[in-house]
Every structure is written in C-alpha cells, then in structure tokens.
Amino acid sequence: MPAFAAIPKQEGLRVSVARALREAIVSGEMEPGTVYSAPSLGQRFGISATPVREALLDLLGEGLVSAVPNKGFRVAEVSEQDLDEITDLRLLVEPPAARRATASIPRRDVPALRELAREIAGRASAGDLIAYHRGDRRFHLRLAGYAGNQRLVDLISRLCDQTRLAVLAPFVERGALAAAAAQHLDLVDLIEAGDGAAAEALMRRHLTHP
Structure with a gap:
C-alpha cells in the first residue's frame, strides 16, 4: 500500500483524505489502472470507509479515478x-x-x-x-x-x-x-x-x- 501523508487534524476528514489520495495519485504511489476499495484505504488511514468513499467521489468528479461497480475505484490512466x-x-x-x-x-x-x-x-x-x-x-x-x-x-x-x-x-x-x-x-x-x-x-x- 502507498505511504500516504498524515491527515491534517484541522481539516474536515473528507477534504483531508481527498487531498492525501490526490497527492498519492499524482505522485504515482497509487498506480494507474489499479482498483482501490474504500474499506481497504480506510484501514490504511485508520478511519471508516465512509469519508474515504466520499473523498473518492470527489476525485471521480475531477477525472482522477473511475468507478468500478462492486469493487471500488480505478486510478485513471493518462494516454x-x-x-x-x-x-x-x-x-x-x-x-x-x-x-x-x-x-x-x-x-x-x-x-x-x-x-x-x-x-x-x-x-x-x-x-x-x-x-x-x-x-x-x-x-x-x-x-x-x-x-x-x-x-x-x-x-x-x-x-x-x-x-x-x-x-x-x-x-x-x-x-x-x-x-x-x-x-x-x-x-x-x-x-x-x-x-x-x-x-x-x-x-x-x-x-x-x-
């Protein structure tokens, strides 16, 4: 699993998780084409899956991930x-x-x-x-x-x-x-x-x- 940055306490959880995931995607720590589930990422952060799922939905709107039904979210590849x-x-x-x-x-x-x-x-x-x-x-x-x-x-x-x-x-x-x-x-x-x-x-x- 990627070594995500610590989540700043002063930010809302959804915003903080989205920021950490975004940086992991941009840096390549989360690999293009790989599917990640909210529960597994939540375990990595030590939090519930709900704010992680909400953060991933934000990244979905930014075009950084795509939804994979019943599996999670795939990191978008760049052609x-x-x-x-x-x-x-x-x-x-x-x-x-x-x-x-x-x-x-x-x-x-x-x-x-x-x-x-x-x-x-x-x-x-x-x-x-x-x-x-x-x-x-x-x-x-x-x-x-x-x-x-x-x-x-x-x-x-x-x-x-x-x-x-x-x-x-x-x-x-x-x-x-x-x-x-x-x-x-x-x-x-x-x-x-x-x-x-x-x-x-x-x-x-x-x-x-x-």
Missing part, C-alpha cells in the same frame, strides 16, 4: 491523447494569464516567486521528479492567482493533477528537465521587468516543451 488535450487547454489559458499576472504582481512578491523557481531548479538537478512536479504545480498556480480569476486557478490545478508525473516523461527522455526548470527563473526575470508580452510567449514555449 498520449489525454496529455495532448490537456496541453491544448493549458495553452489556451495560461499564456494570457501570465501576461495579465505580470501587470498585477507586486514587486515585493517577486523574491518569493524567484525562490520557488530556484527550488524547482534544485529538484530538477537532484532528479526528484515528485518534488519537481509539486514545485512546478505551486509555481503555475501562484502565478495564475495574480490574474485575478479563481476559476482559472481551479482549472489549471485540475489540469496539472490530471497530467501527473506523465507530463515530465518527454523532458526526462530528452534530458531537458533542467532547461524546463530554468524557464521558471526566466519567467520571474520577465515578470520583474514588467514584460508581459515576453512572459506570455515564454509560457507558451514552456508548456509545449523546451
């Missing part, structure tokens, strides 16, 4: 077509969002964004794909947040989760992960310079692979 379609959607929303965000980011927030970009570069150098994916997701969501549209942030969050680690495969195969990581720092430089048009263009290149 090449899935990745292409998700990339198409991200290209529609993230480059223009990066341009809008560039005009809205306070200068005092730039150092924190730069530090996150450096962290991503460090994860790439260490070959830590799970940590890289988490940092990359945080960066993109934080940047999108400055565009002032929470629904946009929610959409990008779901698209990032649906790609999971599979999106990194082309980078790793071509030895391009470090170059992809460096683009986050380049984006911060453009944001600091206030060049929204260049930030939009770089985001487009970043999403279609270096």
